[in-house]
Amino acid sequence: MIRVLLVDDHPVVRTGYLRLLEQAGDIEVVGEAGDVSAAVARFVERRPDVTVADLSLPGGGGIALIRLLVAQDAAARVLAFSMHEAAPLVQRVLDAGALGFVGKSAAPGELVDAVRAVHLGRRYLGAGLLPACADQASRLEAKRLASLTPREFEIFLLLAQGRSPAECAEALGLSSKTISNHQTQIKEKLGTPTAAALVHLALRHAVVTA
Secondary structure, eight states: OEEEEEEOSOHHHHHHHHHHHHTTSSEEEEEEESSHHHHHHHHHHHOOSEEEEESOOTTTOHHHHHHHHHHHOTTOOEEEEESOOOHHHHHHHHHHTOSEEEETTSOHHHHHHHHHHHHTTOOEEOTTSOHHHHHHHHHHHHHHHHTSOHHHHHHHHHHHTTOOHHHHHHHHTOOHHHHHHHHHHHHHHHTOOSHHHHHHHHHHTTSSOO
16 A cells, blocks of 8 residues: 655645545555645654645745655655646756656546656656656756766665665775765766665666666
8 A cells, every 4th residue: 555645735635636546546645734844744753655745835835845855754755746837847846856746737547647656766757747858857867877987886876776885885895985975976966965866866767676
């Protein structure tokens, strides 16, 4: 069962999405929230598999919420949904740490598909979004990956597999300080400020498997 936290500031909207998700059979809504602070509290309390969050939220907005959740748990899997679907907004949401984005104009079944994909650690962009969003993001990530040196890529691969810096140092026969320096460089080159973002990038490009 996929445990979902549902975040939207309109109770009627939440009720509609709750019914839609739970009708899928393999999804259970384990918490609801209507603003950023309540969402963070529910997240800490419920530890959902996936957080489905609107971007228009009191208390700082959905992008701020995504950053807060990723800060709480580097493995947090967030699916954003919004009535606004402009490419720059989608990119900002993904950069903040979300794994997926679905427009509120999407077909009902698409939200269910998105929750399942994000639960598996896969990026999901709604069918109604501009294809350029996905293409542009993928090309940029591929370019960033290609910029890694052989040693950086070796460390990146270990980190993406869930190895700690200490384990990387032991596996490669390097000092912890050297690994730490490389890790900083890797994150800067890839634009992945968190461990979760690094793993998600590796999954999207099939460097590692879920």
